[in-house]
Amino acid sequence: MPPEAVTVADCAREPIHLSGAIQPHGYLVSCQVSDWTIRHASANVEALFGVAPGALAGETLREHVAAEVLVAIADTVGFLDAGATAQRVGTANLGVHGTLCDLSVHVADGLVHIEAEPLPQFGAQPATPTATAQAMIARLGSGEDEAAFLDGVATQVRALSGYDRVMVYRFRDDDAGEVVAESAADDLEPYLGLRYPASDIPPQARALYLRNRIRVIPDASYVPVPIVPGLLANGRPMDLGGHALRSVSPVHLEYLRNMGVAASMSISIIAGGRLWGLVACHHRAPRLVPPAARAALDLFGMFVSMRVSAHEQQQTMAGYERAERIREQLRQRLAGAADFNAALAAELGTLQEALRCDGAALWAGARWHTAGSVPDPREAAGLLAWLQHADAGASVLATDAAADWHSIQAFDESMRDEGVVDGGVAGVLALCLGGREDWLLLFRNEQRQDVRWAGEPGKALVPSDDGVRIAPRRSFATWQELVRGRSLPWSDADRRAAERLHMLLHEARRRMLSRDGDQGDLEGRARRRLLGEQRRRLGDLSQLLEGLVHLGGDETAALDHRIRELEAELRGLMDRRPEPVLGA
Numbered sequence: 001m002p003p004e005a006v007t008v009a010d011c012a013r014e015p016i017h018l019s020g021a022i023q024p025h026g027y028l029v030s031c032q033v034s035d036w037t038i039r040h041a042s043a044n045v046e047a048l049f050g051v052a053p054g055a056l057a058g059e060t061l062r063e064h065v066a067a068e069v070l071v072a073i074a075d076t077v078g079f080l081d082a083g084a085t086a087q088r089v090g091t092a093n094l095g096v097h098g099t100l101c102d103l104s105v106h107v108a109d110g111l112v113h114i115e116a117e118p119l120p121q122f123g124a125q126p127a128t129p130t131a132t133a134q135a136m137i138a139r140l141g142s143g144e145d146e147a148a149f150l151d152g153v154a155t156q157v158r159a160l161s162g163y164d165r166v167m168v169y170r171f172r173d174d175d176a177g178e179v180v181a182e183s184a185a186d187d188l189e190p191y192l193g194l195r196y197p198a199s200d201i202p203p204q205a206r207a208l209y210l211r212n213r214i215r216v217i218p219d220a221s222y223v224p225v226p227i228v229p230g231l232l233a234n235g236r237p238m239d240l241g242g243h244a245l246r247s248v249s250p251v252h253l254e255y256l257r258n259m260g261v262a263a264s265m266s267i268s269i270i271a272g273g274r275l276w277g278l279v280a281c282h283h284r285a286p287r288l289v290p291p292a293a294r295a296a297l298d299l300f301g302m303f304v305s306m307r308v309s310a311h312e313q314q315q316t317m318a319g320y321e322r323a324e325r326i327r328e329q330l331r332q333r334l335a336g337a338a339d340f341n342a343a344l345a346a347e348l349g350t351l352q353e354a355l356r357c358d359g360a361a362l363w364a365g366a367r368w369h370t371a372g373s374v375p376d377p378r379e380a381a382g383l384l385a386w387l388q389h390a391d392a393g394a395s396v397l398a399t400d401a402a403a404d405w406h407s408i409q410a411f412d413e414s415m416r417d418e419g420v421v422d423g424g425v426a427g428v429l430a431l432c433l434g435g436r437e438d439w440l441l442l443f444r445n446e447q448r449q450d451v452r453w454a455g456e457p458g459k460a461l462v463p464s465d466d467g468v469r470i471a472p473r474r475s476f477a478t479w480q481e482l483v484r485g486r487s488l489p490w491s492d493a494d495r496r497a498a499e500r501l502h503m504l505l506h507e508a509r510r511r512m513l514s515r516d517g518d519q520g521d522l523e524g525r526a527r528r529r530l531l532g533e534q535r536r537r538l539g540d541l542s543q544l545l546e547g548l549v550h551l552g553g554d555e556t557a558a559l560d561h562r563i564r565e566l567e568a569e570l571r572g573l574m575d576r577r578p579e580p581v582l583g584a
Contacts, residue, residue, distance in 0.1 A: 427487030
């Protein structure tokens with residue numbers, strides 16, 4: 001297996017929440033929930049309590065913490081759910097030297113985890129976290145411009161934290177990240193607009209950003225402090241995903257050092273339960289942001305998350321309302337149509353508006369109807385073959401990559417044939433209308449992009465001197481890439497709108513077929529009634545014939561001739577019956 005494949009896979013599986021150590025700028029004591037018996041402590045705890053961590057285990061916290069401090073911890077624990085985000089308790093003097101510490105607490109693995117960070121003994125007392133966050137929020141204003149809002153976020157965080165660089169880093173649909181706002185020292189090279197590959201922040205790291213909204217690394221060259229004992233009573237390692245002091249992956253520390261970053265902090269931006277992005281802070285020298293300031297930044301980050309989430313919801317609702325108006329128009333127009341395929345083909349332009357696409361096509365009854373920007377008819381066979389071999393259970397299929405349904409070489413050739421430099425069809429959203437033969441197809445044109453990466457993305461992870469050890473890339477020099485053959489991605493909202501449209505079309509088609517069938521039954525019953533009436537009349541005529549015995553020979557011969565003509569005409573009608581349809 002190639003070394004790169006090994007390192008990428010290893011990075012994605014690295015159990016970063018089970019590091020078994022904390023950063024050295026604080027202390028950890030983990031107690032049994034029921035009686036405050038100490039079960040675990042960080043190896044540096046002797047500097048605080050004057051007792052070695054091994055000897056501390058088994059003792060009660062009551063012997064080392066003042067009663068009023070224990071009450072404050074207990075009160076905070078009282079409103080915490082197991083696994084919830086750590087909550088700040090406040091400040092207290094701890095240990096043999098009465099060290100002023102900032103305390104936070106959370107509950108996990110049946111233990112109360114108390115994290116203590118020593119504070120400077122002198123210096124101005126900061127404002128309360130709530131007051132600080134409120135002042136930052138007030139400075140942002142209430143404008144609707146998203147770019148200006150995110151610029152304000154970066155500016156406010158940098159003003160409070162004092163970091164050299166603060167970036168708003170947004171995750172894209174492919175999990176790569178992009179710097180969409182930045183506030184930085186004048187002598188720093190700007191990162192605005194740069195992208196970072198998805199492997200820079202692997203899935204398990206993104207999951208931790210959801211669990212722990214703010215993360216700080218005061219010194220990227222720190223030596224981790226192990227937890228004693230290293231395993232829980234059940235033999236498993238302690239889950240440190242909720243710990244503010246958790247020691248981070250050595251890969252990440254090396255990554256920071258390779259960037260020339262000595263200290264960092266990140267604030268999660270969460271929208272709709274997913275990690276939308278981060279406020280990423282970098283400093284060229286070690287720097288510790290005080291816990292009270294971090295608490296204010298945490299509150300500020302929650303406000304930013306709410307604003308971002310509200311903005312996305314507004315966009316989603318606007319798109320939903322537009323699509324619903326168009327769906328209602330379509331429902332009314334299809335309801336009175338005599339031919340479903342013809343009626344739908346006439347509405348292709350309307351469907352483009354509903355789902356923000358550049359073209360639309362209907363493939364039904366082996367006929368191709370189009371509107372707007374669509375693939376060359378020669379490409380239709382390949383597109384339909386891709387649809388036939390796609391997920392058979394899916395009623396809606398989507399791709400933003402031309403390579404999924406025809407080769408990039410064919411894509412480039414079609415562009416040259418048409419004289420198109422940019423904008424050929426790349427994205428497809430397909431709705432199955434019946435079986436796997438009839439399709440409504442919506443298209444988006446290629447979005448040609450000149451992407452600026454922070455280092456070559458193909459070398460996001462490189463093998464180190466000792467083989468398979470994970471080692472992040474060492475170069476962050478801007479690397480440009482021309483991206484071809486991709487359209488604007490189909491969003492979750494686009495897919496949901498397509499599913500609603502599919503339901504409407506499926507129901508409209510079913511109703512039309514049912515109506516046609518009902519009409520056919522009515523016509524059949526009417527014909528049967530007419531034939532029955534004609535049969536009755538013929539029966540009456542046979543009775544009349546019995547009363548014509550008085551007719552002479554010539555009259556009888558003429559009547560016989562007329563009856564033969566009638567029989568021949570009836571047989572001719574029978575011979576012209578339509579052939580039955582196979583499979584009907």
